[in-house]
Amino acid sequence: MTAKPAAAAARATVYGYPRQGRNRELKKAVEGYWKGRVTADALRRTAAGLRRSNWRQLADAGITEVPTGDFSYYDHVLDTSVMVGAVPGRHRAAVAEDALDGYFAMARGTQDVAPLEMTKWFDTNYHYLVPELGPDTVFTADSTKQVAELKEALALGHTARPVLVGPLTYLLLAKPAPGVAAGFRPITLLDRLLPVYARVLADLRAAGAEWVQLDEPALVQDRTPADLDAAARAYRELGAATDRPKLLVASYFGRLGSALRVLAAAPVEGLALDFTDAGAANLADLAAVGGLPGKRLVAGVVNGRNIWINDYRKSLATLGTLLGLADRVDVAASCSLLHVPLDAAAERDIDPQIRRWLAVARQKTTEITTLARGLAQGTGTIAAELAANRADLASRAGSALTHDPAVRARTAAIGEADARRAQPYARRTAAQRAHLGLPLLPTTTIGSFPQTDELRLARADLRAGRIDTAGYEERIKDEIREVLSFQEKAGIDVLVHGEPERNDMVQYFAEQLTGYVATRYGWVQSYGTRYVRPPVLAGDVSRPEPMTVRWTSYAQSQTAKPVKGMLTGPVTMLAWSFVRDDQPLGDTARQVALALRDEVGDLEAAGTSVIQVDEPALRETLPLRAADHAEYLDWATESFRLTTSGVRPDTQIHTHMCYAEFGDIVRAIDDLDADVISLEAARSHMRVADELAGHGYPREAGPGVWDIHSPRVPGAEEAAALLRKGLAAIPAERLWVNPDCGLKTRGWPETRASLENLVAAARRIRADLATEES
Numbered sequence: 168m169t170a171k172p173a174a175a176a177a178r179a180t181v182y183g184y185p186r187q188g189r190n191r192e193l194k195k196a197v198e199g200y201w202k203g204r205v206t207a208d209a210l211r212r213t214a215a216g217l218r219r220s221n222w223r224q225l226a227d228a229g230i231t232e233v234p235t236g237d238f239s240y241y242d243h244v245l246d247t248s249v250m251v252g253a254v255p256g257r258h259r260a261a262v263a264e265d266a267l268d269g270y271f272a273m274a275r276g277t278q279d280v281a282p283l284e285m286t287k288w289f290d291t292n293y294h295y296l297v298p299e300l301g302p303d304t305v306f307t308a309d310s311t312k313q314v315a316e317l318k319e320a321l322a323l324g325h326t327a328r329p330v331l332v333g334p335l336t337y338l339l340l341a342k343p344a345p346g347v348a349a350g351f352r353p354i355t356l357l358d359r360l361l362p363v364y365a366r367v368l369a370d371l372r373a374a375g376a377e378w379v380q381l382d383e384p385a386l387v388q389d390r391t392p393a394d395l396d397a398a399a400r401a402y403r404e405l406g407a408a409t410d411r412p413k414l415l416v417a418s419y420f421g422r423l424g425s426a427l428r429v430l431a432a433a434p435v436e437g438l439a440l441d442f443t444d445a446g447a448a449n450l451a452d453l454a455a456v457g458g459l460p461g462k463r464l465v466a467g468v469v470n471g472r473n474i475w476i477n478d479y480r481k482s483l484a485t486l487g488t489l490l491g492l493a494d495r496v497d498v499a500a501s502c503s504l505l506h507v508p509l510d511a512a513a514e515r516d517i518d519p520q521i522r523r524w525l526a527v528a529r530q531k532t533t534e535i536t537t538l539a540r541g542l543a544q545g546t547g548t549i550a551a552e553l554a555a556n557r558a559d560l561a562s563r564a565g566s567a568l569t570h571d572p573a574v575r576a577r578t579a580a581i582g583e584a585d586a587r588r589a590q591p592y593a594r595r596t597a598a599q600r601a602h603l604g605l606p607l608l609p610t611t612t613i614g615s616f617p618q619t620d621e622l623r624l625a626r627a628d629l630r631a632g633r634i635d636t637a638g639y640e641e642r643i644k645d646e647i648r649e650v651l652s653f654q655e656k657a658g659i660d661v662l663v664h665g666e667p668e669r670n671d672m673v674q675y676f677a678e679q680l681t682g683y684v685a686t687r688y689g690w691v692q693s694y695g696t697r698y699v700r701p702p703v704l705a706g707d708v709s710r711p712e713p714m715t716v717r718w719t720s721y722a723q724s725q726t727a728k729p730v731k732g733m734l735t736g737p738v739t740m741l742a743w744s745f746v747r748d749d750q751p752l753g754d755t756a757r758q759v760a761l762a763l764r765d766e767v768g769d770l771e772a773a774g775t776s777v778i779q780v781d782e783p784a785l786r787e788t789l790p791l792r793a794a795d796h797a798e799y800l801d802w803a804t805e806s807f808r809l810t811t812s813g814v815r816p817d818t819q820i821h822t823h824m825c826y827a828e829f830g831d832i833v834r835a836i837d838d839l840d841a842d843v844i845s846l847e848a849a850r851s852h853m854r855v856a857d858e859l860a861g862h863g864y865p866r867e868a869g870p871g872v873w874d875i876h877s878p879r880v881p882g883a884e885e886a887a888a889l890l891r892k893g894l895a896a897i898p899a900e901r902l903w904v905n906p907d908c909g910l911k912t913r914g915w916p917e918t919r920a921s922l923e924n925l926v927a928a929a930r931r932i933r934a935d936l937a938t939e940e941s
Contacts, residue, residue, distance in 0.1 A: 180328065222327075285850060289420050329379045335357075377413060395426060450489070486498065504528040603776060608904050684702060753802030825847035847871050
């Protein structure tokens, strides 16, 4: 195929870029600021240096239009709340006293003030701070950040395009503020918000912006006719302004659907569409509406969320078709590159052949510019790149790593009975209560304990050869004993070993399973200063040997109380990895589930009576369109049951989920058939307990009473108040007491105090219940 040259040279652009820097300089600077070791000015200098570096990298790769405004100290949705003046009342004094400290107070809270709720950004592992709005919300424009960053880029000689969260998406992601009626819909504030956006757009135009991008990913979800009418009204009003820049409305993460016709008719100058996973649907829809005559189309043909190399010929064919559907076609990734690591070339420990299959932020910018050049000048100008691309794609398709006949035969032999417990819950729970002998309102934690500097040093010493394996393992044993000793003294009922040997809840297992490839520098932002290194799921999966039995058994040998075995579930192993794209996700999930099933069996055989299989990503991976939910939930819940269904009735299976909209998947939570589920609930004020009760959830549950993503220590009465809310929805004989999530990111002082308060709250409620009975 030889693409016809475009009428003008296609622009190469991206919607956003990784923020952290090559060595996570932003994380270190922000955390240093929190600890008082870095001044505000030093933090700002670090941030400015990272922005300059990002723009330079993009320009050097051939990106002709760089994004601004996508950089954030913590979260771009929180930045939008600041931009429109939507600061909750409890934070206004802190923001007025010091804008930076007030910003972080909204993100993390303080000892006296709770933070904003946090949840997942669509179906990604990125977390955003949820705007809190109500009928009395007054919006005010503050374009300081957006204008300053635009001017920085322009002063460096870049062609720059500011990127903002669009007004529809901002309101559709928001929730009613505490005390506001649950039925309040923030979208009703649109007419109040639009003049603020118009003011920000005018300020950006005055500062030199030719184009501004307004991100509207919420429009790829199922939207009501009222929502679509609101979208039409919003862009009719913003488009009518005379002092604005050109507007590029961007959608990503899926098919735009009915909203495409609305935006195509709107008085905006450009649209950006995802042509990767939703490519065929968006392409057909675009043709059906008659294309975009008179508008700019930014075509997201390079996958911004996964790490596999682009298929140049396929992308060029799509781009060639698009040339007939818009006045101008530019080339981009499908979404912000925030969701992938910075540079695959840094991964020197990965087999060079496998590394050639990978493309992260820097490599994707090269792909974008290569495709733009081929589109504008004809494919003859990129003949060498096309040949190399074909060879790399063929190498991956034919690799022995991607196909293991034994794994495929075992997966094909799965029967329906393999994914069902031998006895129903009502009979299992009686056996478990007799076996475990736990009190009413049993207390536990989610799994991890603080990852101290000493633990990180021990791992660094092992890698550097300063200590041997035996010395390292003695340090791990010391940490396990300390964690167990504290839990016993605090009065916790079901213990954990604290996971001191684990670097990450997915990576730890990936490093011990075939088919996975671990990275050293593949950091991706999850929230704030929390970065993870998603492993690469490149081939068929199996478990060569036990992964957790040794350390779990050691911990159990140190105490008479039950110690939970801790595993990461199959859906989360997929969701928090860069998963292979050459077979259905359900097939890959079954392979992972069978590997984990072997581990569950070995834990039980070693004497572990309580086994937790965490699935925090179950809701996160839910497709954005309701029509696709059933198929996903079928294989997702089956893979969990396949992992856990082989145990005896008296072995108690736990699972855990956090920071998601659980109401959307309560039926699926039931279908997991876990004996106990622990869930995030503290930031969302125990809402999940009501959602479980509304569904008639029949099993045991532990809605969290301590928000571990904030440094504040909740008092015993605060935890008890949350427990009382939980008891209003869940009977005491089925209610557990636990934090929201693991304690890896917390320090020991706050961990000790908070868990002691948690136990005190449980004891207080038990006493109250005993008094009521008497």
